[in-house]
Amino acid sequence: MAKLELRKVGKFYGGFEAVKSVDLTVEDREFVVFVGPSGCGKTTLLRMIAGLEDISSGELFIDGARANAVPPDKRGLAMVFQSYALYPHMTVAGNMGFALKMAGAPKAEIAEKVQEAARVLQLEPLLNRRPRMLSGGQRQRVAIGRAIVRSPKGFLFDEPLSNLDAALRVQMRTELVKLHQALAATMIYVTHDQVEAMTMADRIVVLEGGRVAQVGTPLELYHRPANLFVAGFIGSPKMNFLSARAVAIGPRETTLELAPDRVLAFPSPAPALAIAPGAAVTLGVRPEHLRFVESGPLRGVVDVVEHLGVETLVYVKESSGGTVIVRTDDLSRVRQGETVSLALHPDRGSLFDTAGDALFHLSPT
Amino acid sequence: MNEQRASLPGTIAAWVVAFLMVFPILWMAITAFKTESEAIAIPPLLLFRPVLSSFAAALAQSGYLHFALNSIIVSLGSTVLAILIAFPAAYAMAFQPGRHTQDLLVWMLSTKMLPPVGVLVPIYLIFRDTGLLDTVEGLVIVDTLMNLPIVVWMLFSFFRDIPRDILEAAHMDGVGPRKQMMHLLLPLASPGIASAALLAIILSWNEAFWSINLTAAHAGTLAAYIARYSAPEGLFWAKLSAASVLAVAPILLFGCLAQRRLVRGLTVGAVK
Numbered sequence: 082m083a084k085l086e087l088r089k090v091g092k093f094y095g096g097f098e099a100v101k102s103v104d105l106t107v108e109d110r111e112f113v114v115f116v117g118p119s120g121c122g123k124t125t126l127l128r129m130i131a132g133l134e135d136i137s138s139g140e141l142f143i144d145g146a147r148a149n150a151v152p153p154d155k156r157g158l159a160m161v162f163q164s165y166a167l168y169p170h171m172t173v174a175g176n177m178g179f180a181l182k183m184a185g186a187p188k189a190e191i192a193e194k195v196q197e198a199a200r201v202l203q204l205e206p207l208l209n210r211r212p213r214m215l216s217g218g219q220r221q222r223v224a225i226g227r228a229i230v231r232s233p234k235g236f237l238f239d240e241p242l243s244n245l246d247a248a249l250r251v252q253m254r255t256e257l258v259k260l261h262q263a264l265a266a267t268m269i270y271v272t273h274d275q276v277e278a279m280t281m282a283d284r285i286v287v288l289e290g291g292r293v294a295q296v297g298t299p300l301e302l303y304h305r306p307a308n309l310f311v312a313g314f315i316g317s318p319k320m321n322f323l324s325a326r327a328v329a330i331g332p333r334e335t336t337l338e339l340a341p342d343r344v345l346a347f348p349s350p351a352p353a354l355a356i357a358p359g360a361a362v363t364l365g366v367r368p369e370h371l372r373f374v375e376s377g378p379l380r381g382v383v384d385v386v387e388h389l390g391v392e393t394l395v396y397v398k399e400s401s402g403g404t405v406i407v408r409t410d411d412l413s414r415v416r417q418g419e420t421v422s423l424a425l426h427p428d429r430g431s432l433f434d435t436a437g438d439a440l441f442h443l444s445p446t
Numbered sequence: 447m448n449e450q451r452a453s454l455p456g457t458i459a460a461w462v463v464a465f466l467m468v469f470p471i472l473w474m475a476i477t478a479f480k481t482e483s484e485a486i487a488i489p490p491l492l493l494f495r496p497v498l499s500s501f502a503a504a505l506a507q508s509g510y511l512h513f514a515l516n517s518i519i520v521s522l523g524s525t526v527l528a529i530l531i532a533f534p535a536a537y538a539m540a541f542q543p544g545r546h547t548q549d550l551l552v553w554m555l556s557t558k559m560l561p562p563v564g565v566l567v568p569i570y571l572i573f574r575d576t577g578l579l580d581t582v583e584g585l586v587i588v589d590t591l592m593n594l595p596i597v598v599w600m601l602f603s604f605f606r607d608i609p610r611d612i613l614e615a616a617h618m619d620g621v622g623p624r625k626q627m628m629h630l631l632l633p634l635a636s637p638g639i640a641s642a643a644l645l646a647i648i649l650s651w652n653e654a655f656w657s658i659n660l661t662a663a664h665a666g667t668l669a670a671y672i673a674r675y676s677a678p679e680g681l682f683w684a685k686l687s688a689a690s691v692l693a694v695a696p697i698l699l700f701g702c703l704a705q706r707r708l709v710r711g712l713t714v715g716a717v718k
């Protein structure tokens with residue numbers, strides 16, 4: 082129904098390049114999430130797809146047809162704004178039916194479509210209220226209802242949950258995923274919250290400074306981050322980055338030196354690493370891939386222990402100066418101020434070169 | 447907010463200043479109810495039997511109703527016209543600003559800093575050659591142009607308080623600029639439009655310069671009526687006062703009725 086293709090799409094505001102040559106294909110009925118820190122160009126990219134912002138360079142295709150010059154309402158896409166953008170002087174029913182009414186649809190048809198959307202979103206008892214008499218979550222539903230009523234081919238969401246409280250956010254997250262399944266429509270969802278991205282997306286597009294840092298499924302991004310930025314952005318608590326030196330790159334075994342007396346060896350990857358022996362590298366290890374041992378390659382003093390119930394986060398001040406976060410369910414062993422030793426999971430972790438690009442991953446996929 | 451009580455001396459001082467400022471108008475109103483001989487009595491009379499004879503004389507002699515009707519037509523006509531022109535202009539400036547929109551706004555306001563007398567000759571000549579001298583239409587045009595910058599500015603600031611997202615949502619829904627203005631801006635900005643209209647009516651009603659210089663007996667407004675009245679009848683203070691009261695009374699009454707709306711409209715941006 083709606084397949085979107087972006088080819089080298091870019092956006093200039095005066096001399097400032099907000100979006101830089103984005104190549105992306107969104108398949109029909111896919112749920113794609115754009116994620117990245119504030120100011121990375123997510124909204125701009127979404128607005129270009131919506132048609133609210135001109136595309137400065139590159140091309141957009143919707144279902145194979147070039148859409149750069151197609152006006153927003155002719156693209157078959159509906160947008161849900163962060164601020165909800167409800168019409169304050171109209172009732173819920175008025176808001177949802179406005180587009181159809183303006184298009185001259187018959188009253189009966191409008192009423193039917195509004196009823197249908199209200200039923201899906203459980204808004205039936207609120208149809209005659211004004212937006213200001215609704216809670217944040219209800220307004221959000223109305224905004225989504227307004228989009229549904231137009232039966233669009235695709236939905237565009239710009240941080241739709243960021244104005245809701247935490248509990249409601251989790252609930253709406255699930256509801257949106259269900260809605261996606263029920264409507265079988267393409268959805269593009271913008272958020273700065275990597276948890277939202279991980280939980281909702283079929284595929285995630287990580288943006289950094291207007292550029293695509295990586296595109297992939299949540300698990301791909303988690304286990305095989307293409308660069309330090311993605312590695313650091315996806316996952317909470319953050320991936321640990323350890324500076325190291327590649328001391329020996331043999332055909333069977335690669336050896337890293339974390340500190341003068343501490344080395345780490347692992348099987349060499351199939352195409353040998355494209356770095357010279359002695360080169361500086363960064364080893365990325367997720368907090369859950371570290372464990373406490375009698376004697377391991379990492380040593381340090383326990384700084385903070387956070388008990389979260391299901392798991393415990395231990396912040397270890399490492400002897401070389403940095404802090405390493407360990408995620409463990411082992412409550413008995415660690416105390417603050419204790420000297421501990423850590424071992425790495427034998428087949429998890431990523432290695433990055435000095436430019437920040439991934440050299441290879443030890444991962445299940 | 448600082449909930450301090452005003453001090454007594456402060457209150458008294460404020461009342462004194464207010465009284466001094468209102469005094470001339472008050473004196474005019476009092477004089478209007480005197481006879482001519484009472485009006486020029488020295489020392490001035492504070493106690494007298496109020497009479498309406500001066501009003502009667504002013505009304506009988508000078509075609510007050512004719513001028514009043516002109517005032518109504520000109521102020522309402524120019525206001526409607528100014529709103530009709532300013533509405534789409536402010537829409538474009540607020541929601542689709544170009545590179546020079548800001549300059550344009552400043553320039554429009556700057557035209558209000560030019561003394562009107564500076565353009566009197568060209569405008570007079572244009573009016574003479576186009577046959578607009580001493581016509582109500584001509585005055586409507588001049589008052590419209592005179593108020594346009596202020597009305598555009600007011601509407602512009604009201605529109606800017608309307609979230610852009612709302613119009614963009616409508617845009618996505620296939621609602622074009624004209625329908626956006628009709629169905630969204632008009633209802634949402636109606637308090638602002640009302641304030642702008644009230645101000646324009648008052649400014650136009652009180653406008654004297656163009657009215658005096660571009661009209662004669664036919665299209666004169668109440669401002670011209672007083673100006674003309676004062677020359678030959680200048681010595682008849684009671685009658686002149688009565689005429690003046692008749693000229694300002696309608697707009698004063700109107701202003702009082704509209705006061706709350708006007709104040710709210712003018713401060714809405716500042717309060718938010």
Ligand SMILES: Nc1ncnc2c1ncn2[C@@H]1O[C@H](COP(=O)(O)OP(=O)(O)O)[C@@H](O)[C@H]1O
Nearest residue numbers: 094097099117118119120121122123124125126
């Ligand atoms: N209308 C605009 N004019 C100039 N710069 C803009 C405009 N809109 C956005 N930008 C800039 O483009 C960059 C990306 O903005 P945006 O897409 O809103 O980021 P995000 O949604 O990821 O937070 C930011 O640096 C922002 O300042």
Ligand SMILES: [Mg+2]
Nearest residue numbers: 123124125240
């Ligand atoms: Mg944004």
